[in-house]
Amino acid sequence: MNLADLRARLAGLDRLHLASLPTPLRPLPRLRAALGPETPEIRVKLDEETGFGLGGNKVRKLEFELAPGRLRGATHLVTTGGPQSNHCRVTAAAAAKLGLGCVLVINGPEPEAPTGNARLHRIFGARIRTVASRAERTAALAEVADEIAGAGGRAVVVPLGASTPHGALGYVQALLELHDQLPAESDRAVHIVVSSSSGGTLAGLWAGLALLDRPDLQVSAISADTPALELRERARALAEGALELLQLPTEGVEAVGDRVEVFDDQVGEGYGLPTAASEEAAEWMARSEGILVDRFYTAKAAAGMIAQLRSGRFPTGDRVVFWHTGGHPAVLA
Ligand SMILES: Cc1ncc(COP(=O)(O)O)c(C=O)c1O
Known part of the structure; x- marks a missing residue:
């Protein structure tokens, strides 16, 4: 579609400005050299540097999810995640900035000495409601919202990961940002590699592919936990939802589907459990x-x-972009 029109539609949406944008796009020449002479150019898109509340992809998503018009009358933000949830961290920071209360429904045992994101949840002033398992989170969110209503307040419940059509809009905007930083070059595809879990980041990129006239752009989403087919379906539906919010036709999502691939071959033993490959990758990224x-x-x-x-x-001859979605606090957990 016409880019000026897309920019105007995005600029016209209600939004809470939190992120420092654009985030840098930098080359990774030493990683490329370490991988050998046949390796294409590699760049990193540093969304770890979105800034607010220690940054990451959730900042972009929450800008649209927490648009001022959606928070009218709210007294609390309520959301959920694991003990090291980046999403919970940024939501708690946003609640503090907005002068709202924050309740986080966290699965897993209460840590004796919270570290990393668990510590930051508390530093940002969130109240923690612990549940035993992921399966109990949805019911607990509703209970917390009812308790807040019972006390005369109004809770806005932010779904897991802010992976909603509104949240995905943050990554439509982000793909436009990459488009400006990395113009198309003839016969050179750009392969974006990005982490994916609740699907909102991928959904926004996917919706962006449907809108930009950039057939050179492709996305490889690497699942952190969810089976590939399930994740792909979730992201596809959210991408369509994002286009609906932009009042644009949704057919484009299916049409660019062959440029989106979802992989679940790095999950290993499960969410957060390192694999030999993830440990090697972490060492290479840090040391090279x-x-x-x-x-x-x-x-x-x-x-x-x-x-x-x-x-x-x-x-x-192609180009690769590693889309760094943040998560730094968990490195020290
Ligand atoms: C650092 C980081 N990267 C990637 C993801 C995955 O993003 P999404 O939930 O939008 O798929 C998350 C959130 O779960 C995250 O915190």
């Missing part, structure tokens, strides 16, 4: 480029990128 990746998301995405580079999936 000074870049930190966390064990839950970005180390596995980096492992996926390295595996695909080694397998020769990306031709030497």
Whole structure:
């Protein structure tokens, strides 16, 4: 579609400005050299540097999810995640900035000495409601919202990961940002590699592919936990939802589907559990480029990128973008 029209539609949407944008796009020459002479150019899109509340992809998503018009009358933000949830961290920071209360429904045992994101949840002033398992989170969210209503307040419940059509809009905007930073070059595809879990980041990129006239752009999403087919279906539906919010036709999503691939071959034993490949990737990123990746998301995405580079999936003349989605606090947990 016409880019000026797309920019105007995005600019016209209600939004809470939190992120420092654009985030940098930098080359990774030492990683490329370490992988051998056939390796294509590699860049990193540093969304770890979105800034607010220690940054990451959730900042972009929450800008649209927490648009002022959607929070009218709210007294609390309520959301959910694991003990090291980046999403919970940024939501708690946003609640503090907005002068709202924050309740986080966290699965897993209460840590004796919270570290990393668990510590930051508390530093940002969130009240923690602990549940035993992921399966109990949805019911607990509703209970917390009822309790707040019973006390005369109004809770806005932010779904897991802010992976909603509104949240995905943050990554439509982000793909436009990449488009400006990395113009198309003839006969050179750009392979974006990105971590994916609740699907909102991928959904926004996918909706962006449907809108930009950039057939050179392709996305490889590396699942942190969810089976590939399920994740793909979730992201596809959210991408259509994002286009609906932009009042644009949704058919484009299906039409560009062959440029979106979802991989679940880096999950290993499960969410947050390191694999040999994710540990190697973390070491390479840190020691060849000074870049930190966390064990839950970005180390596995980096492992996926390295595996695909080694397998020769990306031709030497193409370009690769590792979309770094943040997660730094968990490195120290
Ligand atoms: C650092 C990091 N990377 C990637 C993801 C995955 O993003 P999404 O939930 O939008 O799929 C998350 C959130 O779950 C995250 O915190």
